[in-house]
Amino acid sequence: QRMKSKYSCYNHHLLSIYLSIYLACDREPMKNLYAEDGSPVYPRQGPYFSDGQRRVDYVLTYQIQKPNSIRRQSSRFGDNNFIRRLWRSLNIRSRRAEAQPKEDPEIAAQDQRTDYHEDDKRFRREEFEENILETGLELEMDERTNIPGIGFMKVHAPWNVLCREAEFMKLKMPTKKVLHPNLVEKIRLFIHKVTAPLHPKVDPNRPQTVKFLSHPFSREKQHLKFDVVNVSPLTFGISSYRKYFGEKVGLYFAWLGVYTQMLIPAAIVGVIVFLYGCATVDDNIPSMEICDPRHNITMCPLCDRACSYWKLVTACGTARASHLFDNPATVFFSIFMALWAVLFMEHWKRRQMRLNYIWDLTGFGEEEEREESEKAKVKLTCTDRLPAYLTTVVTMVFMILVTFAIVFGVILYRISIKAALHMSTYSDQSNIRATVKGTAAVINLVVIIILDEVYAAIARWLTALEVPKTDKSFEDRLIFKTFILKFANAFTPIVYLAFFRGRLVGRPGNYLYVVGSYRMEECAHAGCLMELCIQLCITMLGKQLIQNNLFEIGIPKLKKLLRRRKSDLDSKQEEELNRSLYRHEKDHILGPFVGLSPEYMEMIIQFGMVTLFVASFPLAPLFALLNNIIEIRLDAKKFVMELRRPIAAKAKDIGIWYNLLRGLSKVAVIVNAFVISFTSDFIPRLVYQYMFSVDGTMHGFVDHTLSYFNVSDFQPGTDPLQPMHLGYRVDICRYKDYREPPWASTPYELSKEFWVVLAARLAFVVVFQNVVMLMSDFVDWLIPDIPKDISLQIHKEKILMVELFMKEEQGKRLAARENHNQDNCNSPSSANQSPPRPRSRPVSHANCC
């Protein structure tokens, strides 16, 4: 027990060191802490110890009393309802926040189970404090705060502790030596400046124009003049994000920036593809043929009994609309987006490398395995873990099945409502369809949003069950589970629409029925692409609008409003109370930082929407771009204003998210191949044109895709109630499928055309997948992971370092020879004080002996 608390102290301490070296600036802008003449002023709220000298580097909070003894204590504040409510909410919040950094869920669980005595708690806290002091940190306790029941433990890390830890961590620090930017760097900066409006906000003084030569910090190498206080004022460029929040958050914003930037070309090409569709809609022979009333094609009824025969010309509108999303440009766009995804990954890798260099992270190895040895002592065997793993697998499968069931339920809803509407009245068909489609899509959306929250909770619970060994392992497993569940949730309805809808219908006279007597739903005549498109549009817009704007902004605003209305204080009083609070008390009221996972997850799902079904919805990148431009600003505001400042964490890359992105861009190739070949009419059209067309044009394509059905072959009880609906007797109706006509030797069997088209579709999948994969790999191979200028710079730095040390070395040697000559002279300082002067013999010291 003792070891554990000692250990955890050590860990905190490390974090704090890191925090204070890099983030030696607080929410209060630095300039406020200095008077006009440059001398420091110590405001009451200043982040300093009571001596006004030692800076507060880290604040820990603890409860002073048990919750049930507060009321007595808080009487000090009189009948101040607001404060009491505030305190209560804080109490809950802080408990949650306290549970957060404890990486071992076992212990957390134990904590909840056992109610420790007050004494035991105090004993443990005192032990903890002792351990902190032992490492050289300095403490100041503050129990008489404005927030009753909460004690603050302020931690100050003295200079020598900071130095020691920096040395342990081999923290690379910039030295006073400046590397001047070369031409490439200058051009890059220019581009950066031009595209500045896309990044959240660029530092006005552009701190990256000069790069300081870096070296792992060492007290023995102080002559390199480490520039430890080179902290630029707080503005909101990526590098300031990093200075304020640490590299991990900095990388998130950098990634979001790169992603948003990369969305611009995708959105532009998407819009062009869409416009191409709009422009060519009147030249499209198949839709012209459908809309031509001279082609008097009678179609088979769309539902049993209630529906009657209908004329193909009524599907004219849908056919024309379908062309917007189902034209040859879409195929080009799919290939483009597959390569775009690869380029994005490459671009990000390079940007990450560049940031690693600028942030002096090259050569930094992740330290997250640190906790392992501690946990290994309560090592769990495979047998211990098996039940947890089994639970995980079973629960995950169950939850995915639930998703499927819900999607199926929505389908049933659609089918049954449609059938019911058809039965009861004979109003305008298109109206019915629109209503059903709209409500179904909204239901889907609501279900997705609700399940998203449920799944997040389930994933957390399951991961806690598994008792992962390290913090990083916990996070990775949680992310992986959440990703699978959320992904299944978001994409199941879309996948159904793209690949299954209208395919499991059967044929006239032999329809497929589900749950008794409901016929599976068909697509509108011109393919399911249109409906897929609508669904994607609703999901993307709806999810982003509701989840981002409503949840992230609306609800907190609403809460604030409600609180203010209920509160007895008017705004002035509240402001005054607010002013009376210390800095750390104010921060305590803010919400805890829950990590970057939700932000990343949202973006990854969006990335999936943009890449996976881009073939069916070329406007997806545009929508994503618009969302992200807002998102990037909202996130920044939220992190700075509404959440407690997170513990700065160092990170070299975006971790598991990169793998998920890679996985998605791989899957995207296959999904797009299938969408183009199976969902769109691209392949059947090609096959018709080059194999079956008499004159090599598309004329006659519509007729070719429709099979014949003899109405006398309807199953008893399924023929239309009103066969004369169209005004004439129908003997043969048409339906969309490749089947033998009733007069063939094998009527209604799949025809040769079906197999030809199927073979063509599959051949397209094989060719598309392999060509795009080959091109992706080629692009991947062509673009070096490390930008040319960075690798040159790194190399230059290395050379400079070697030269520096070589000089130092020679200087030492010469000095040593000098010393040797002056043999008995025992001045210990001469060797160290003489500056290294290579090749020029140092002047002998007159002050020796």
Place this chain on the structure above:
Amino acid sequence: QRMKSKYSCYNHHLLSIYLSIYLACDREPMKNLYAEDGSPVYPRQGPYFSDGQRRVDYVLTYQIQKPNSIRRQSSRFGDNNFIRRLWRSLNIRSRRAEAQPKEDPEIAAQDQRTDYHEDDKRFRREEFEENILETGLELEMDERTNIPGIGFMKVHAPWNVLCREAEFMKLKMPTKKVLHPNLVEKIRLFIHKVTAPLHPKVDPNRPQTVKFLSHPFSREKQHLKFDVVNVSPLTFGISSYRKYFGEKVGLYFAWLGVYTQMLIPAAIVGVIVFLYGCATVDDNIPSMEICDPRHNITMCPLCDRACSYWKLVTACGTARASHLFDNPATVFFSIFMALWAVLFMEHWKRRQMRLNYIWDLTGFGEEEEREESEKAKVKLTCTDRLPAYLTTVVTMVFMILVTFAIVFGVILYRISIKAALHMSTYSDQSNIRATVKGTAAVINLVVIIILDEVYAAIARWLTALEVPKTDKSFEDRLIFKTFILKFANAFTPIVYLAFFRGRLVGRPGNYLYVVGSYRMEECAHAGCLMELCIQLCITMLGKQLIQNNLFEIGIPKLKKLLRRRKSDLDSKQEEELNRSLYRHEKDHILGPFVGLSPEYMEMIIQFGMVTLFVASFPLAPLFALLNNIIEIRLDAKKFVMELRRPIAAKAKDIGIWYNLLRGLSKVAVIVNAFVISFTSDFIPRLVYQYMFSVDGTMHGFVDHTLSYFNVSDFQPGTDPLQPMHLGYRVDICRYKDYREPPWASTPYELSKEFWVVLAARLAFVVVFQNVVMLMSDFVDWLIPDIPKDISLQIHKEKILMVELFMKEEQGKRLAARENHNQDNCNSPSSANQSPPRPRSRPVSHANCC
């Protein structure tokens, strides 16, 4: 110019340092250098300077005179033909060897063009020597050697230079602290011991049972007691390879070991699959039907005019043989081998990580970019480079076309010879076939072997044209080009057999003719798989036998034999001469080390054979295994005995070869999918069984695959000369294809069955490719790249290091306090000499002041 030579000196010097720190043992076993009582003896051949104290760490050679003035000089040796011949050959060799380390092909080219004056050469050499001396190395010139015209420059690196360079390189050195192996490590060692016979030879004293704690070498941390002379006696385990040759060669042997080890399960499963084929050959219904004489099927003639109709029953033998390689087990084996390839890559990654840890390479970054800044000064723009790149692309394409042309030539040879043989006599058909097949395969093989050598030269020439910036870039480009050319060379005939042969034939009455009147060749009845199999067998066995054994062993042996027969000296005299030579003179006679590329290339091509077409030849892994067991020993012998000791190079991984392996294993999935679905009869059989068979069995399959042809539809002049060959009049003959019968509405068109089978084949490709890729990615994700025990060990080491430094820190602090207390006491030694004793206050020094 001055800078360049200085630079190159620095480079050599670094290499030499590395050599001497790590490889402080020579070909002479260490014990020979010490007398029985342990005092060193200095034999005449010892690798020491003439003072007998300073060790020779590196030897450079140079020419003393121009080649045309040797004869006069060599008169010292009298009319010693052998020596003169020897010298001449050495001269050529050494020149070649000298050109080798010069990384800049431009300069090498310049060297050849201009004939420098003797003085200029000497001046340059002296400048070079000066630069060497400036870096602190010590030199000894030896011009009066037994080999006339060659001067030896012996280099000794003193201890302080070694230390300095080790510090610069942040070379991780083992310290005296021992990490005891844990249980996992012990188990691993046990497994290693059991599988020992597979590795070239294992160190008898197993130096890996204990691991020394490592730390970047630093003179300031001497108290860690770096164990710099921990060199184990020279035996031939992997770790000794590494100690003797450097990490790069060590990694090659480790890789070869892992590959050979992994081939064992593949070979076993392959043999089982083959045996399964043998066992089920009599249960195979299609071959039974072919062999059944009651099925009186008349086949169409195999060539125009000369051939006549034939009975299917004569193809019985081929059909039965085909079953050995074309059965459901093959499909399983393909999937197995795809996963095997992934497992192999994973296993290698882990092994590499383990070696990195054992060899203290964790945290070592490659230093190959070192030369870049130098070359960047003669920076070539894109326009300068364009012609070279264009030449490369054009030449590569041209060479690949040459390969295609040669393969096509062999096909034409086969067709024409076969036609000619048919024309002239009517001897036994099978005899003719065997002759043609055999000669064609041998021609292919010979062409492959010859072109391999030509292509290697072309690739080198092309890479030199491109003037790559760094040594590593040169090597990578060369390897990549060589790989493409050799790969195309080795696999074009196989790809033709697998995917094109028998597919571009046309049909009876409408055959495809090439070069005038030659009909494209068909496969034997039961598919081309059998012929593919034979070709693979010949290529693998032939290539390995001829290239490895004949080229690598036979030719050197033969040369030696010839030389000895021609030489005037008998073996005794020669031996005596040999004994009179110094160690470095003897080594000078050996061949230069040309790099590992040829060895790797050979293995990669073999890996390609094993994985790419494994579906058609399950015995490939067995053949590869047998070859490698020999190869690994031959390579070891060659490196130690017949080549000069290479400059030790540090390497963390096998570099570009890993990427090539990965690429191959990816391509293998697709190729296998195509072999199974298009080359084998697996899919047609499945389709027949589940779609067309009347009773759900394979009965009738043969009949189903044969189309009908009306002999009256033969093109004029192509019908057989002897239509009554079989003894009866033939009206309808059969041929293997899915086409409509003559009596259909569209005679000889591709039938519905064709499209069904094609769709099934393509569906199989899509499913196989994606399932196997998914499984591969899953396996890749499942197996961590860093072995558990290694990551634990690394972590443990880190903790130990931190504890060590923490103690040191505390000790220093206490000592400093002590000093402070004894205020005026100015003894500089007390702070440094007192050993760090944490927590126990050091005793105050009595001898102070």
